[in-house]
Amino acid sequence: MKVAIASDHGGINIRKEIISLLEELNIEYDDMGCECDTSVDYPDYALPVAEKVANGEVDRGILICGTGIGMSIAANKVKGIRCALVHDMFSAQATREHNDSNVLSMGERVIGPGLAREIAKIWLTTEYQGGRHATRVGKISEYENEHN
Numbered sequence: 743m744k745v746a747i748a749s750d751h752g753g754i755n756i757r758k759e760i761i762s763l764l765e766e767l768n769i770e771y772d773d774m775g776c777e778c779d780t781s782v783d784y785p786d787y788a789l790p791v792a793e794k795v796a797n798g799e800v801d802r803g804i805l806i807c808g809t810g811i812g813m814s815i816a817a818n819k820v821k822g823i824r825c826a827l828v829h830d831m832f833s834a835q836a837t838r839e840h841n842d843s844n845v846l847s848m849g850e851r852v853i854g855p856g857l858a859r860e861i862a863k864i865w866l867t868t869e870y871q872g873g874r875h876a877t878r879v880g881k882i883s884e885y886e887n888e889h890n
């Protein structure tokens with residue numbers, strides 16, 4: 743598995759924490775910034791990560807901003823992206839099993855690095871269940887194909 747990861751200025755600490763997790767899990771990653779302490783615009787980071795997932799350059803994406811909300815809204819504009827905003831371990835597992843989410847978004851002003859690490863670990867290691875969920879995820883893809 744290869745993962746693209748990015749944050750804005752509001753998510754740098756959790757991004758560092760998740761990079762150390764990816765290294766511990768021996769997961770290849772592409773760190774796509776940001777590289778600054780000054781204020782940046784989250785779409786400039788969310789969209790390139792989402793594009794990499796959508797075009798198959800990487801398997802998954804992880805995005806962090808202050809709330810995780812802006813990153814998730816932006817990422818979900820890219821066709822083929824199912825970005826889940828997650829701040830608890832139950833949802834981390836459920837969104838992989840049920841939604842086959844391919845991008846994870848978290849907010850550093852919402853949760854701390856320890857919980858973010860556990861969420862990312864579950865999200866990275868939980869398999870999609872398919873079955874009845876595939877019908878539902880398929881309906882989202884159908885809509886996307888018909889309206890884009």
Ligand code: RB5
Pocket residue numbers: 750752753784807808809810811812813
């Ligand atoms: C930046 O101030 C903040 O708006 C951003 O990190 C994020 O929370 C947006 O949704």
